[in-house]
Amino acid sequence: MKIDNLVNGVGEWLKGDGPESGIVISSRIRLARNLHNFPFLTIADDKQREAIEEFVRTQLESAKLKPVMHYLPLKGMTALDRQVLVERHLISKDLAQSDGTRGLFVDETESLSIMVNEEDHLRIQSLKSGLQLHQGWEEINALDDQLEKALPYAFSAQFGYLTACPTNVGTGMRISVMMHLPALTMIKQVDKVFHAIARIKFMVRGLYGEGSQAAGEFYQVSNQISLGKSEKDIINEIYNIIPEIIKYEQTWRKKLMVDAHKKLEDRIFRALGALRYAQSISSDEAMEMLSAIRMGITMDIIKDIPLQTVNEIFISTQPAHLQKMEKKTLNMAERDIARAAFIRKKLAGTAS
Amino acid sequence: MKIDNLVNGVGEWLKGDGPESGIVISSRIRLARNLHNFPFLTIADDKQREAIEEFVRTQLESAKLKPVMHYLPLKGMTALDRQVLVERHLISKDLAQSDGTRGLFVDETESLSIMVNEEDHLRIQSLKSGLQLHQGWEEINALDDQLEKALPYAFSAQFGYLTACPTNVGTGMRISVMMHLPALTMIKQVDKVFHAIARIKFMVRGLYGEGSQAAGEFYQVSNQISLGKSEKDIINEIYNIIPEIIKYEQTWRKKLMVDAHKKLEDRIFRALGALRYAQSISSDEAMEMLSAIRMGITMDIIKDIPLQTVNEIFISTQPAHLQKMEKKTLNMAERDIARAAFIRKKLAGTAS
Numbered sequence: 001m002k003i004d005n006l007v008n009g010v011g012e013w014l015k016g017d018g019p020e021s022g023i024v025i026s027s028r029i030r031l032a033r034n035l036h037n038f039p040f041l042t043i044a045d046d047k048q049r050e051a052i053e054e055f056v057r058t059q060l061e062s063a064k065l066k067p068v069m070h071y072l073p074l075k076g077m078t079a080l081d082r083q084v085l086v087e088r089h090l091i092s093k094d095l096a097q098s099d100g101t102r103g104l105f106v107d108e109t110e111s112l113s114i115m116v117n118e119e120d121h122l123r124i125q126s127l128k129s130g131l132q133l134h135q136g137w138e139e140i141n142a143l144d145d146q147l148e149k150a151l152p153y154a155f156s157a158q159f160g161y162l163t164a165c166p167t168n169v170g171t172g173m174r175i176s177v178m179m180h181l182p183a184l185t186m187i188k189q190v191d192k193v194f195h196a197i198a199r200i201k202f203m204v205r206g207l208y209g210e211g212s213q214a215a216g217e218f219y220q221v222s223n224q225i226s227l228g229k230s231e232k233d234i235i236n237e238i239y240n241i242i243p244e245i246i247k248y249e250q251t252w253r254k255k256l257m258v259d260a261h262k263k264l265e266d267r268i269f270r271a272l273g274a275l276r277y278a279q280s281i282s283s284d285e286a287m288e289m290l291s292a293i294r295m296g297i298t299m300d301i302i303k304d305i306p307l308q309t310v311n312e313i314f315i316s317t318q319p320a321h322l323q324k325m326e327k328k329t330l331n332m333a334e335r336d337i338a339r340a341a342f343i344r345k346k347l348a349g350t351a352s
Numbered sequence: 353m354k355i356d357n358l359v360n361g362v363g364e365w366l367k368g369d370g371p372e373s374g375i376v377i378s379s380r381i382r383l384a385r386n387l388h389n390f391p392f393l394t395i396a397d398d399k400q401r402e403a404i405e406e407f408v409r410t411q412l413e414s415a416k417l418k419p420v421m422h423y424l425p426l427k428g429m430t431a432l433d434r435q436v437l438v439e440r441h442l443i444s445k446d447l448a449q450s451d452g453t454r455g456l457f458v459d460e461t462e463s464l465s466i467m468v469n470e471e472d473h474l475r476i477q478s479l480k481s482g483l484q485l486h487q488g489w490e491e492i493n494a495l496d497d498q499l500e501k502a503l504p505y506a507f508s509a510q511f512g513y514l515t516a517c518p519t520n521v522g523t524g525m526r527i528s529v530m531m532h533l534p535a536l537t538m539i540k541q542v543d544k545v546f547h548a549i550a551r552i553k554f555m556v557r558g559l560y561g562e563g564s565q566a567a568g569e570f571y572q573v574s575n576q577i578s579l580g581k582s583e584k585d586i587i588n589e590i591y592n593i594i595p596e597i598i599k600y601e602q603t604w605r606k607k608l609m610v611d612a613h614k615k616l617e618d619r620i621f622r623a624l625g626a627l628r629y630a631q632s633i634s635s636d637e638a639m640e641m642l643s644a645i646r647m648g649i650t651m652d653i654i655k656d657i658p659l660q661t662v663n664e665i666f667i668s669t670q671p672a673h674l675q676k677m678e679k680k681t682l683n684m685a686e687r688d689i690a691r692a693a694f695i696r697k698k699l700a701g702t703a704s
Contacts, residue, residue, distance in 0.1 A: 262631055262632055262689055263632070265631045266630060266631035266632045266692075269629040269630065269631050270625075270626060270629050270630055270631075272629055273622075273625030273626055273627075273628055273629025273630070274622060274625055274626070274629075276625055276629075277621040277622050277624055277625025277626075277628075278618060278621065278622055278625070279614055279617045279618035279621050279622075280614055280615070280618045337614060340618075
């Protein structure tokens with residue numbers, strides 16, 4: 001698997017064909033795992049990190065995992081290639097920016113991946129289109145079972161899986177559901193929803209995880225607690241919350257269709273006009289316009305543009321992807337021009 | 353001639369095929385004329401105004417003017433129909449809004465017209481596409497000669513044609529050249545040009561004559577003095593100025609094409625995108641966007657949209673025209689929606 005090939009498509013989770021994909025972009029499950037025969041990374045030195053990576057890599061390469069997982073070592077990888085992986089949600093910013101021996105296992109469809117030597121020895125991820133936590137859980141659980149046979153996990157009968165940071169102890173699981181909530185954002189009801197979520201120990205973050213801003217009306221809803229509950233409990237809890245948010249967003253969309261139909265249509269079509277005609281567009285503006293047309297597509301105001309096209313533009317117009325596609329370093333102004341050109345090309349021939 | 357038919361097209365002066373029509377929208381010549389056998393309108397009472405109108409109307413109807421001039425009495429005409437005539441530059445706001453007997457003669461092509469009982473007994477107008485003052489002068493002069501045979505003009509051997517306002521005495525002529533100067537506006541050089549013009553006794557006004565604001569990068573250059581010079585002198589003087597302004601605008605357009613090519617293209621295409629996709633658009637925004645795409649067409653950045661289409665949109669998206677086309681009274685929000693729909697229709701099928 002080559003980074004250069006990755007940039008020509010999107011992972012399966014961006015196909016936009018999962019359940020509730022009008023409002024739920026993706027369902028992500030992450031499991032934190034550590035090996036009991038190596039020190040935690042908080043205290044490991046460079047040599048130990050190297051040993052961990054080698055052990056994990058050789059064990060998993062000989063384990064014949066299903067699905068087949070390709071290994072990409074991050075040491076020696078260009079900053080641009082690492083950024084591509086961040087933009088595809090395959091690795092964290094931390095893994096991209098840290099030093100030392102570390103790497104990524106990822107399957108062909110980008111649905112399953114394993115970061116090696118991030119905060120924990122292993123961070124396993126499942127990423128699915130729409131609201132598909134049960135399916136995602138089955139897949140990541142099957143992978144976790146295979147790993148557990150190949151690797152001696154640090155596990156305590158009392159606490160569960162042991163992790164570098166105590167907030168992850170227990171199941172080691174974090175679920176993140178990425179939602180698109182333009183109507184609730186427009187009518188400024190999003191904070192209200194999120195305060196309610198916080199009270200039941202779930203939290204909301206931006207597109208790229210911890211510390212990132214919610215951007216372009218996209219939000220990630222995650223569990224805060226991983227201890228004292230089973231994985232299924234956590235999944236069931238989030239399944240109680242997400243449909244409520246979806247319903248709330250849908251109710252407001254319908255209300256906007258009645259109360260501000262023309263204004264909404266105007267906003268959505270103007271966004272489409274801007275994307276189809278701009279010769280230069282910033283990443284923020286593109287995000288805002290894409291958010292508007294995404295709403296338009298799922299509300300059947302814009303026809304003939306597949307959701308996948310919008311998702312593809314989201315991923316592909318990020319800085320590292322643009323530079324990989326153009327095969328050269330671009331400054332911000334050049335990226336704005338390349339971004340506009342890519343969007344025009346993608347949206348050409350899709351009449352509406 | 354019916355107002356309802358007028359709104360379905362534009363006058364010949366808006367065909368955009370005159371000389372220099374990339375920068376010069378239109379050339380207008382106006383002659384102020386009065387009858388010596390009636391009091392000036394400044395002191396005429398209602399009965400006298402009525403008598404003037406009747407005299408002029410019957411004299412001109414029997415004079416078999418060439419081209420054929422249709423008469424439209426303004427008394428009893430709806431405010432909406434009068435506004436249509438203002439929007440087409442056939443009558444002044446004053447004539448539309450004043451009371452009493454008054455009217456308009458206009459030929460089929462809207463190139464020649466005569467307001468009856470405006471500030472002067474007669475205000476004759478020639479309106480041509482692009483920079484065509486000589487042609488316009490020949491046409492208005494020929495019409496003026498015919499009128500002079502039918503009507504006893506107030507003329508003094510010392511002062512020339514006598515007029516209600518002393519600023520018009522002499523030739524009674526005012527020339528207005530409507531120019532589109534987006535580059536000079538963008539780089540804020542327009543004031544400099546206009547100060548230079550003012551020094552040589554020409555002035556700059558907005559689209560609808562005296563007291564109106566210059567809007568959407570459109571400006572009218574007019575002579576201030578009508579006395580002590582022949583008509584040809586005044587025309588020659590303006591012919592010395594206009595090409596200078598055109599050259600200055602063109603120089604800056606070329607400079608922008610080099611220095612800010614992408615920015616310019618972006619502005620122009622985004623304007624086209626907004627016009628093709630907006631579901632609601634204010635008159636000010638439409639003017640601004642049309643100004644941008646007009647520049648794009650004349651700079652060959654936008655192809656396949658004829659200048660006439662842009663000119664037609666300018667005229668037809670004004671409030672009275674929109675309401676005539678929709679055959680009903682529209683409030684501002686409704687006009688914005690009707691305007692956007694009209695523009696989308698006009699610009700559909702014009703690929704670029």
